[in-house]
Amino acid sequence: MSASVKSILEEKGRNVVTVGPSVTLAEAAKVLYENKIGAVVVVGMEGRIVGIFTERDVVTAIGRNGPEGMGQPVSTVMTANVYRCSEEATINDLMEVMSSRRFRHVPVEKAGKLCGIISIGDVVKSRIREIELEAEHIKAYIAG
Numbered sequence: 333m334s335a336s337v338k339s340i341l342e343e344k345g346r347n348v349v350t351v352g353p354s355v356t357l358a359e360a361a362k363v364l365y366e367n368k369i370g371a372v373v374v375v376g377m378e379g380r381i382v383g384i385f386t387e388r389d390v391v392t393a394i395g396r397n398g399p400e401g402m403g404q405p406v407s408t409v410m411t412a413n414v415y416r417c418s419e420e421a422t423i424n425d426l427m428e429v430m431s432s433r434r435f436r437h438v439p440v441e442k443a444g445k446l447c448g449i450i451s452i453g454d455v456v457k458s459r460i461r462e463i464e465l466e467a468e469h470i471k472a473y474i475a476g
């Protein structure tokens with residue numbers, strides 16, 4: 333049985349680092365660096381999700397426009413069509429989505445409000461724990 337997003341958030345916390353759409357790419361990159369994270373959720377009025385900006389997008393921006401372009405607003409490079417999930421989603425659901433769509437972050441929403449974020453690191457940690465538990469059960473069964 334796969335763990336729910338809700339159980340992961342209860343353990344890791346629900347804090348999500350966000351920025352507004354008009355901060356510059358350089359400022360958004362600084363937020364990633366200072367918080368030691370790979371993604372920020374871009375929020376508009378009333379905390380609505382309007383995009384996601386990750387370290388991959390920093391590379392895209394520099395590759396496309398060179399370092400001079402880092403003064404542009406984050407809204408010019410962020411991904412606006414954000415895949416999000418509810419707390420009822422399972423880690424297996426997210427593993428499937430992250431590998432098929434090739435991204436490593438999924439914001440969690442409850443009643444239209446941002447209430448957490450799951451990264452590929454959280455997914456891997458949860459899967460390792462499940463596999464270890466399964467192995468313990470099998471060993472206990474064999475030892476009888």
Ligand code: AMP
Binds near residue numbers: 388415434436438
């Ligand atoms: P990542 O692997 O999370 O660093 O992201 C790779 C690319 O996918 C970047 O261009 C991100 O903006 C985009 N991305 C990341 N997470 C999501 C998401 N949940 N929904 C849509 N796009 C995303």
